[in-house]
Amino acid sequence: MxxxxxxxxxxxxxxxxxxxxxxxxxxxxxxxxxxxxxxxxxxxxxxxxxxxxxxxxxxxxxxxxxxxxxxxxxxxxxxxxxxxxxxxxxxxxxxxxxxxxxxxxxxxxxxxxxxxxxxxxxxxxxxxxxxxxxxxxxxxxxxxxxxxxxxxxxxxxxxxxxxxxxxxxxxxxxxxxxxxxxxxxxxxxVDVQTQLPAPDPDPQLRSQLGFPVDAFVLGYIGTLFAYESLEVAIEAIATLGPYHRSLRLLIVGDGPARKALLDRAVARGVGENVRFIDRVPHEQVGRYYGLVDVFVLPRLPNRLTDLVTPLKPLEIMARAKPILASDCGGHRELIIHETNGFLYNARSPSGLVDAIVAVSNRRSELREFGVKAREWVAAHRSxxxxxxxxxxxxxxxxxxxxxxxxxxxxxxxxxxxxx
The missing domain is CATH 3.40.50.2000 (Glycogen Phosphorylase B;)
Structure with missing residues (x-):
């Protein structure tokens, strides 16, 4: 849908x-x-x-x-x-x-x-x-x-x-x-009565995906359009992989950009660190939310992304999960840095890489941050x-x-x- x-x-x-x-x-x-x-x-x-x-x-x-x-x-x-x-x-x-x-x-x-x-x-x-x-x-x-x-x-x-x-x-x-x-x-x-907090990570699903127990998982769940700029996340994984061996990227969904993203992951040699999963039934999507430490939304700034606000960040907040998002105009209307998500400078070549390092160093705070994001969206975005x-x-x-x-x-x- x-x-x-x-x-x-x-x-x-x-x-x-x-x-x-x-x-x-x-x-x-x-x-x-x-x-x-x-x-x-x-x-x-x-x-x-x-x-x-x-x-x-x-x-x-x-x-x-x-x-x-x-x-x-x-x-x-x-x-x-x-x-x-x-x-x-x-x-x-x-x-x-x-x-x-x-x-x-x-x-x-x-x-x-x-x-x-x-x-x-x-x-x-x-x-x-x-x-x-x-x-x-x-x-x-x-x-x-x-x-x-x-x-x-x-x-x-x-x-x-x-x-x-x-x-x-x-x-x-x-x-x-x-x-x-x-x-x-x-x-x-967003409807916080139907978008419930994500469950704890499923060890069986983590094993099926080949993720290590200590994996730090970045995630995206949704339709794969070119304007989502997920290639930026793949490039960040390629840059950080040699230094952050437990870093993984989980992309769940289908769409027009899927083949180009698959090709990019192969070309950059990060096939083992980036997992693509086809669209999953609604009743199973919570298991994938549960595996993700931080959701990444790397839209590049342009006329479209600066003017249009997506639904996805609100759904992620309702699931009590942290968001790491670019500072395009549409995201800035929804996400308040350090309140209900993290924003990074999308115009900086190292913007997402630096932000991933900073957020991963605060791993122990992320669960509580997700809870606060859910409280915020329930109060302000019903x-x-x-x-x-x-x-x-x-x-x-x-x-x-x-x-x-x-x-x-x-x-x-x-x-x-x-x-």
């Missing part, structure tokens, strides 16, 4: 707990949990998910090197998806349509809302054109880059209000000319605290539209998420 899907799920479930009635409309590229409901209504955690899945389209998420024809073909599905959104919204008497990036969902949301005379929100979670550049699917200023930017800007212009997931994205949109009053930041959160501002926002938008139409506002279904 991607970070975007996790965020959508928690927003809807939290809104339901806070007393409104969300329903979710998924795109034709989103497969249902139940294959038998590809064009029906699923109920997940008590919330309606209206499906219009079409297997003829490419379902792969964020595969950078799609052909232009594949991209164009997916865009042709926009009119039919917009009609589907209009139908569901009309039948369920929805008050506000809340769509999120990518622009395909955002445009369906704003087109349907304008046709029906109800307010719309477009939630900007990333800058897709810059993500494509980082993943090798476009070059800055290319036709694809400019096209994605244009469609995203169109959704932003047409929406009644904009939500961003970070202060960095908010600043970016203001620089593009979006009025400050039109933007609300709804940051990422989903309830993050999502609560959406409720008065929805109410205000609905009242504005009702006043403009000179009709009384009667609360019906307060929100529809277009996912």
């Amino acid at each position: 991607t970070g975007a899907s996790i965020r959508s799920r928690y927003i809807a479930e939290t809104q339901a707990r806070l007393g409104i009635e969300p329903l979710v409309i998924s795109s034709p590229f989103q497969a249902p949990a139940d294959p038998g409901q590809s064009s029906g209504v699923e109920r997940l955690a008590g919330i309606e998910y209206h499906r219009c899945f079409d297997a003829r389209y490419d379902q792969r998420f964020m595969v950078a090197r799609k052909s232009p024809l594949t991209r164009l073909r997916k865009l042709t599905a926009l009119p039919s998806f917009t009609r589907f959104v209009r139908r569901v919204v009309t039948e369920r008497q929805v008050d506000v349509i809340h769509g999120h990036s990518l622009f395909f969902c955002g445009l369906a949301a704003v087109f349907a809302a304008r046709r029906l005379g109800i307010p719309s929100i477009y939630e900007v979670r990333s800058l897709i054109e810059d993500t494509l550049v980082r993943e090798g699917g476009a070059t800055e200023g290319s036709v694809i880059y400019r096209a994605y930017r244009w469609f995203d800007d169109l959704a932003i212009r047409l929406a009644d209000h904009i939500i961003t997931i970070s202060k960095g994205l908010r600043r970016e949109l203001i620089e593009r000319g979006v009025l400050d009053a039109r933007i609300t930041v709804i940051a990422n959160g 989903w309830e605290a993050a999502v609560r501002p959406t409720i008065p926002l929805y109410e205000e938008l609905a009242l504005q539209v009702a006043a403009h139409a000179r009709t009384p506002y009667k609360r019906r279904t307060p929100a529809s998420g277009v996912n």
Whole structure:
């Protein structure tokens, strides 16, 4: 499950707990949990998910090197998806349509809302054109880059209000000319009731991986995208290996960058010190969290990583594990050095190497540090605290539209998420 899907799920479930009635409309590229409901209504955690899945389209998420024809073909599905959104919204008497990036969902949301005379929100979670550049699917200023930017800007212009997931994205949109009053930041959160503290290290798993008993394990668990810059961690292992023989790097997950990372580890001669594990079932992931001493997040600073805040650091904190992260802008919005994690200077050639040495010398403090990180995230980054501002926002938008139409506002279904 991607970070975007996790965020959508928690927003809807939290809104339901806070007393409104969300329903979710998924795109034709989103497969249902139940294959038998590809064009029906699923109920997940008590919330309606209206499906219009079409297997003829490419379902792969964020595969950078799609052909232009594949991209164009997916865009042709926009009119039919917009009609589907209009139908569901009309039948369920929805008050506000809340769509999120990518622009395909955002445009369906704003087109349907304008046709029906109800307010719309477009939630900007990333800058897709810059993500494509980082993943090798476009070059800055290319036709694809400019096209994605244009469609995203169109959704932003047409929406009644904009939500961003970070202060960095908010600043970016203001620089593009979006009025400050039109933007609300709804940051990422974490559910500490489901993200429980990691168990103690499993000796059997440690043995299976070939790690020594005294191994100091750096870890990464998640999707392997190029912008995560995990090659920086591999280089650090190669540099420190001769002097820190118990140092290991555990990478769990799959993704577009996996092969390049495997090749890098082999080329640097650290195959025995870096272990790659395929994506593991959710019920087993805790065992791998338990083996890790410090999670490493070495994103290099660039437009994408400086503007977008990831979910991963919050999940690691909830697991009561320490984080060693680069000081890109997205990390600095979430991590306070020496409070809920450790930051290092990513612009220094030896930044990560020096930080690993410093943190490993404090090994006896790390367990307590992880506990404090969990306490911090529970107090400051719960989903309830993050999502609560959406409720008065929805109410205000609905009242504005009702006043403009000179009709009384009667609360019906307060929100529809277009996912």
